[in-house]
Amino acid sequence: MSTALPILVVDDDRYLLLALRQTLELAGFVVQTFERSPAALAAVLGQKEHFAAVLADIRMPELDGMALLARLHKERPELPVILITGHGDVALAVQAVKEGAYDFLQKPVDGEALLGALGRAVERNRLVKENRQLQATLEASRAERTAFYGLVGAHPAMRQVYRLIETMATAPDPVLISGETGSGKELAARALHALSAAGQPFVAVNMAALPAEMIESELFGYERGAFTGADSRKAGKFEFAGRGTLFLDEICSMPLHLQGKLLRVLEERAFCRLGGNAAIPLGARVISASNRDLEGEVASGRFRQDLYFRLNVLPLKIPALAERVADIPLLARHFAEEYALLHGDAQVRLEPAFLDALSQRSWPGNVRELRNLVRRHCILGGQAQQDKAIGAPAAALPASGPLSTWKEHMEREEKRYLIEALAHAGGQVSAACRILGLSRKSVYEKVRRLGIDLEGLRQNRAGKNVT
Numbered sequence: 001m002s003t004a005l006p007i008l009v010v011d012d013d014r015y016l017l018l019a020l021r022q023t024l025e026l027a028g029f030v031v032q033t034f035e036r037s038p039a040a041l042a043a044v045l046g047q048k049e050h051f052a053a054v055l056a057d058i059r060m061p062e063l064d065g066m067a068l069l070a071r072l073h074k075e076r077p078e079l080p081v082i083l084i085t086g087h088g089d090v091a092l093a094v095q096a097v098k099e100g101a102y103d104f105l106q107k108p109v110d111g112e113a114l115l116g117a118l119g120r121a122v123e124r125n126r127l128v129k130e131n132r133q134l135q136a137t138l139e140a141s142r143a144e145r146t147a148f149y150g151l152v153g154a155h156p157a158m159r160q161v162y163r164l165i166e167t168m169a170t171a172p173d174p175v176l177i178s179g180e181t182g183s184g185k186e187l188a189a190r191a192l193h194a195l196s197a198a199g200q201p202f203v204a205v206n207m208a209a210l211p212a213e214m215i216e217s218e219l220f221g222y223e224r225g226a227f228t229g230a231d232s233r234k235a236g237k238f239e240f241a242g243r244g245t246l247f248l249d250e251i252c253s254m255p256l257h258l259q260g261k262l263l264r265v266l267e268e269r270a271f272c273r274l275g276g277n278a279a280i281p282l283g284a285r286v287i288s289a290s291n292r293d294l295e296g297e298v299a300s301g302r303f304r305q306d307l308y309f310r311l312n313v314l315p316l317k318i319p320a321l322a323e324r325v326a327d328i329p330l331l332a333r334h335f336a337e338e339y340a341l342l343h344g345d346a347q348v349r350l351e352p353a354f355l356d357a358l359s360q361r362s363w364p365g366n367v368r369e370l371r372n373l374v375r376r377h378c379i380l381g382g383q384a385q386q387d388k389a390i391g392a393p394a395a396a397l398p399a400s401g402p403l404s405t406w407k408e409h410m411e412r413e414e415k416r417y418l419i420e421a422l423a424h425a426g427g428q429v430s431a432a433c434r435i436l437g438l439s440r441k442s443v444y445e446k447v448r449r450l451g452i453d454l455e456g457l458r459q460n461r462a463g464k465n466v467t
């Protein structure tokens with residue numbers, strides 16, 4: 001410990017003052033003494049000296065030690081004050097410590113006890129100051145943040161999101177993330193997970209991408225024989241999530257009858273596999289997300305109000321890209337860098353005109369759409385036709401492809417999933433039924449409705465067997 005620290009000593013007893021000065025100076029402190037406490041107070045508040053500690057007699061005329069302590073504690077709360085008390089003053093000294101004194105010493109003052117108390121006091125003072133400096137540095141770097149756990153953005157609205165995520169990470173309650181499609185809801189969920197359950201599983205389930213009949217078994221798992229095709233026990237997403245995070249994306253697509261079941265699970269914090277009775281404790285935190293207005297869904301009776309309240313304990317709104325246009329160049333450069341890194345290419349320079357044009361067009365697909373457009377730009381390079389369009393004034397800019405309707409999107413997903421299962425089953429419908437947990441009737445209905453070439457899938461499989 002450096003001992004060249006300034007200590008203020010105040011005592012109306014001139015002899016004691018002299019003795020204290022000698023002891024402290026011998027120990028290497030720089031000592032300033034006062035016989036009158038108002039002068040001592042003025043020296044501290046006058047800011048001429050930054051004392052490391054104050055040593056004051058408790059009994060003094062004019063301003064006594066307790067009154068001096070009260071003033072110092074109010075105006076310089078971090079400055080340690082040690083009071084010197086007489087024999088009969090122990091109760092008063094205890095009171096002084098309650099009111100903020102760092103310590104007290106009894107007369108006659110023992111040199112060793114004095115140096116010990118002072119050493120501890122200045123050390124604490126140093127730590128408090130250091131901590132304050134660290135906090136200030138941290139605050140400054142927070143205020144300048146341009147990225148946060150995979151989320152890129154320096155707009156105040158995004159910095160507010162970062163702060164909220166940090167706060168929400170300290171509580172175990174459900175979080176409901178809202179925001180337009182492609183605005184970064186899943187990334188926000190992953191950031192929350194990284195801060196609250198790093199090292200534990202993050203399990204994401206997209207309610208809109210799963211056929212309605214499969215959602216229940218996907219979430220809760222099943223016991224052998226729970227339904228036709230359930231020939232072995234299977235764990236569900238709740239189980240896989242363990243003590244981590246279960247991310248329920250597009251929660252508004254959850255069928256009504258399952259919403260009641262999810263509500264019960266969240267309230268009882270336990271669930272059963274389908275066809276089973278054993279209650280499995282729910283250890284994971286549930287984060288849900290919706291790009292539709294859930295309150296509107298509740299009003300129209302498509303979403304249970306009680307479940308909405310249960311999921312929306314901590315609401316987190318991700319702003320649309322249109323609300324943070326200033327972040328577009330930063331995001332575009334980030335995606336160009338990401339592309340170069342992934343493909344081992346030299347980084348594409350993004351021309352100011354290109355960045356300007358990006359900032360002027362509209363982004364119905366939000367950051368996802370921006371990412372796709374920047375990637376296309378990186379792939380096609382400066383000469384490509386698209387580039388001309390991308391670099392053109394806003395009015396001439398095409399969207400990065402028309403968005404399909406909800407129904408078209410769902411049918412595409414359904415078809416893709418069915419083809420995957422059928423291909424996996426070698427075109428055998430009965431085997432695909434087992435994988436999908438669907439009846440033959442409903443698989444044939446889907447094959448017909450979605451125009452899937454079952455024969456082609458079978459031949460493809462046969463061809464593969466031959467070669």
Ligand SMILES: Nc1ncnc2c1ncn2[C@@H]1O[C@H](COP(=O)(O)OP(=O)(O)OP(=O)(O)O)[C@@H](O)[C@H]1O
Pocket residue numbers: 150151152153179180181182183184185186187188249289290291331367368371
């Ligand atoms: N702030 C961001 N910084 C960097 N990348 C982002 C940001 N926001 C979104 N992205 C990227 O955009 C894409 C879409 O993000 P994400 O899946 O999190 O959006 P979402 O809101 O969950 O979309 P949806 O509602 O369609 O499920 C991802 O590739 C993601 O990495």
